[in-house]
Amino acid sequence: MTTPATPPNLFDLPNPDDPNAVAVLMARVQGVVDKQKPLLAPLAEAFVARGESLYLVGGPVRDAMLGKVSHDLDFTTSARPEVIREILDAWGEKTWDTGIEYGTVSAVKHGQQVEITTFRADLYDGVTRNPEVTFGDTLDGDLVRRDFACNAMAVELLLIDGTFAPQFHDPVDGLEDVLHRRLDTPQAPEVSFRDDPLRMLRAARFVSQLGFAVAPRVFDAMRDMAEEITRITAERVQAELDKLMSGAQPWEGIDLLVQTGLAEHVLPEIPALRLERDEHMQHKDVYRHSLTVLRKATELEDPEEEPDLKLRWAALLHDIGKPATRAVKEGGGVSFHHHEVVGAKMARKRLKALKYPKHVIEDVGQLVFLHMRFHGFGEGQWTDSAVRRYVTDAGELLPKLHKLVRADSTTRNPKKARRLQRTYDHLEERIAEIAAKEDLARVRPDLDGNEIMQILDLNPGPEVGKAWKYMKELRLERGELDHDEAVAELKAWWEQERSNA
Known part of the structure; x- marks a missing residue:
C-alpha cells in the first residue's frame, strides 16, 4: 500500500457523504x-x-x-x-x-x-x-x-x-x-512537477501538516519523477523539510518521501534503514522503528509550544548509523555496536549538506551521539559519577535527550516497556537528587586555571589545560571537594605526571 486508504482527520471535516x-x-x-x-x-x-x-x-x-x-x-x-x-x-x-x-x-x-x-x-x-x-x-x-x-x-x-x-x-x-482530504494537482502532475519539482516536497509537507493523502496519479508522478528534485537548491529543500518536520504528522510526510524515492535524493540515510532489521526483532525494520520514534517524540512535546525541530530530527536520524555497524552475532541475531557514534557523524554530514545552521547540526548530532548512553547502565547501576557525566555531556540538551530516550523505547512487550520507563524515571529522580546538592548544569573543576598555575607554579600553556581536565574528571567522578582536598589531589597528580615524564 502506497498511501493510507483513509487519511487521518486532523481537522473537523464533515463526512464527504453528508449532504450538508x-x-x-x-x-x-x-x-x-x-x-x-x-x-x-x-x-x-x-x-x-x-x-x-x-x-x-x-x-x-x-x-x-x-x-x-x-x-x-x-x-x-x-x-x-x-x-x-x-x-x-x-x-x-x-x-x-x-x-x-x-x-x-x-x-x-x-x-x-x-x-x-x-x-x-x-x-x-x-x-x-x-x-x-x-x-x-x-x-x-x-x-x-x-x-x-x-x-x-x-x-x-x-x-x-x-x-x-x-x-x-x-x-x-x-x-x-x-x-476527501486529498492532494491532487490542477493540471496533470507530470506537468506540474516538471514546472516546479519542489511541489513534490510540498506534497509530503501537506501530508504532514494537513493529514491529506496524495491522489494515486500524484504518487505515481512523484515516484517516476523523483530525480527531478535534484534541480532544487539545498536551501529550498531544507526549508520544505523543516515545514514537513514541523507538521502534525511528520512521520507520514517522511514515509511518502521514502515510498516515492524522493528521500533517496534528499535524505538517503532514511530509506537505507529499510535494509536493516531491528536487533530486538520487534519491528519490521529499523526504518519503521525510526518513524515510530519520531511519532512518539512528537507526542511528548508540549502542545502549547512550537514544534521541537532538533528533537524531531534527532528522533528520525538516531539510528542511521546502524547499516554501517551491522554485525551478525555468533548463535544468531545482529548487533550495531557504536552505531550512535557513526550515526552522529552521518547526521552532522547530512544536515550540513542541507545547509542547516551550525547550532542545529551540532545539537542534533550530540543528541544522536548520546541517545544510547542510558542503555549502557542497568537498573539501579547509575552511580553519582555516571549521573554527573550524563547531565554534563547533555548540557542544555538534557530535556530533549529525556524525550528522545523515552521515545526510543518502542518495544511491544508491555512488561519490558514499563520496566524501561520505570528505569528512566529512576534516572531522572537521581538527577534531581544530585542537582539539589550540586549545580549539575555548571559542573566545573574545584580549582580554576589561575589557581592551578599558582599551586603548581606554571605559566599558561598545555600543562595547565591538562591539569584542568584532570580536575574536571575528578569533579565528575567524586563530586565537590573541599579546597584543601582538591589542592592535595592536584599536587599528587602533578607528582605522578612528573615522575612519568
Whole structure:
C-alpha cells in the first residue's frame, strides 16, 4: 500500500457523504470573510474603483474550510503591480514591494498583513524552477497553475450596488479534494512537477501538516519523477523539510518521501534503514522503528509550544548509523555496536549538506551521539559519577535527550516497556537528587586555571589545560571537594605526571 486508504482527520471535516458537507465548508469560508469584512470591504472597494477585481486565494481559503486560522491573507488580482502598489500605498499603514518583479506587493493594516499578486501565467524552462514571469488576464488561468487543487480556490471580493458580496470560485474542484482530504494537482502532475519539482516536497509537507493523502496519479508522478528534485537548491529543500518536520504528522510526510524515492535524493540515510532489521526483532525494520520514534517524540512535546525541530530530527536520524555497524552475532541475531557514534557523524554530514545552521547540526548530532548512553547502565547501576557525566555531556540538551530516550523505547512487550520507563524515571529522580546538592548544569573543576598555575607554579600553556581536565574528571567522578582536598589531589597528580615524564 502506497498511501493510507483513509487519511487521518486532523481537522473537523464533515463526512464527504453528508449532504450538508459542502454547505458546512462554505459557511466556514463565509464566516472568515465576514470576520475580516472591516478590513476587506474597503480594500475591495479600492480595487473596484480602479476597474480591477480582487480575490482572496489559496491557503487562507483552504484553512477556513479546515477550521484553521490563517494569519496571513493572500490575494490575486487583475491589477498590474504598479496599480496594486498605488492602491496599497493609499490603503495600508506600510507597504513594501520587494516582490514586485514577480507581481507581488505587500502591506500591513491594523496588524494584519496582506500580500497581493497579479494574475500569473508563467512559463517554465524545465531546467530550473524559476519561471519566466508572465502576467495573466484571467482568474482560472492563474488558479490552474497552482500546486494543488485545494490551494486553487478563491473568494472574489465583490461589491454589488455598494454591498459587500463575496463570491466563491473553484474551477478545479478544490473543495472536493478538501472534503476527501486529498492532494491532487490542477493540471496533470507530470506537468506540474516538471514546472516546479519542489511541489513534490510540498506534497509530503501537506501530508504532514494537513493529514491529506496524495491522489494515486500524484504518487505515481512523484515516484517516476523523483530525480527531478535534484534541480532544487539545498536551501529550498531544507526549508520544505523543516515545514514537513514541523507538521502534525511528520512521520507520514517522511514515509511518502521514502515510498516515492524522493528521500533517496534528499535524505538517503532514511530509506537505507529499510535494509536493516531491528536487533530486538520487534519491528519490521529499523526504518519503521525510526518513524515510530519520531511519532512518539512528537507526542511528548508540549502542545502549547512550537514544534521541537532538533528533537524531531534527532528522533528520525538516531539510528542511521546502524547499516554501517551491522554485525551478525555468533548463535544468531545482529548487533550495531557504536552505531550512535557513526550515526552522529552521518547526521552532522547530512544536515550540513542541507545547509542547516551550525547550532542545529551540532545539537542534533550530540543528541544522536548520546541517545544510547542510558542503555549502557542497568537498573539501579547509575552511580553519582555516571549521573554527573550524563547531565554534563547533555548540557542544555538534557530535556530533549529525556524525550528522545523515552521515545526510543518502542518495544511491544508491555512488561519490558514499563520496566524501561520505570528505569528512566529512576534516572531522572537521581538527577534531581544530585542537582539539589550540586549545580549539575555548571559542573566545573574545584580549582580554576589561575589557581592551578599558582599551586603548581606554571605559566599558561598545555600543562595547565591538562591539569584542568584532570580536575574536571575528578569533579565528575567524586563530586565537590573541599579546597584543601582538591589542592592535595592536584599536587599528587602533578607528582605522578612528573615522575612519568
